[in-house]
Amino acid sequence: MKNQIHSKIEIVAIDEVECNLDQIKNNCFTKSELFELENKHIQTLAGLYVLKIALKKLINEQNTNQTISEKQIILKHNPHGAPCISKVNSFLYDDYKQIHISISHTSKNVYGFASVMESKK
Numbered sequence: 001m002k003n004q005i006h007s008k009i010e011i012v013a014i015d016e017v018e019c020n021l022d023q024i025k026n027n028c029f030t031k032s033e034l035f036e037l038e039n040k041h042i043q044t045l046a047g048l049y050v051l052k053i054a055l056k057k058l059i060n061e062q063n064t065n066q067t068i069s070e071k072q073i074i075l076k077h078n079p080h081g082a083p084c085i086s087k088v089n090s091f092l093y094d095d096y097k098q099i100h101i102s103i104s105h106t107s108k109n110v111y112g113f114a115s116v117m118e119s120k121k
Contacts, residue, residue: 006061007115008054014108017046024049028070036076043110047103048075050112051083055099058114059088 017024021042025034028049037045052070060067074087083103102113 004118005115006058006118007113008058008061010050010054010057010112012046012050012053012110012112014042014046014105014110017049017110018042021045028052030071030074033075043105046110047105047112048083050110051075051101051103051114052112054112054114055085055101058099058116062116062118 024045029037033048037048049070052073052075055073056068056070059073068088072089073085074089075083076086078084083101085099085101099114099116104111104113
């Protein structure tokens with residue numbers, strides 16, 4: 001049996017997110033996510049946004065029959081404040097709980113990382 005790791009890393013400038021904030025909110029986030037982000041810093045929203053981009057690319061790479069959008073990936077924070085996948089609104093990828101995610105940022109950029117291990121025989 002051979003294991004293969006698939007991963008995606010995305011980078012976005014915080015200034016870019018601020019300039020396109022309304023469009024990003026409308027196109028990428030659900031009402032429940034926006035409610036959770038209501039009183040958070042721009043870095044938090046930018047982090048979830050870049051993570052959604054990385055997740056979308058990772059999931060779409062694994063499911064070539066159809067594509068998923070950022071809005072179909074529901075993210076939240078666990079009780080310790082770490083990002084986690086709440087739900088993937090799609091029949092395409094039921095095994096999203098096996099995906100590992102991480103967000104990091106500097107004063108200017110935000111980085112989103114998503115990976116999944118695939119077992120092959």
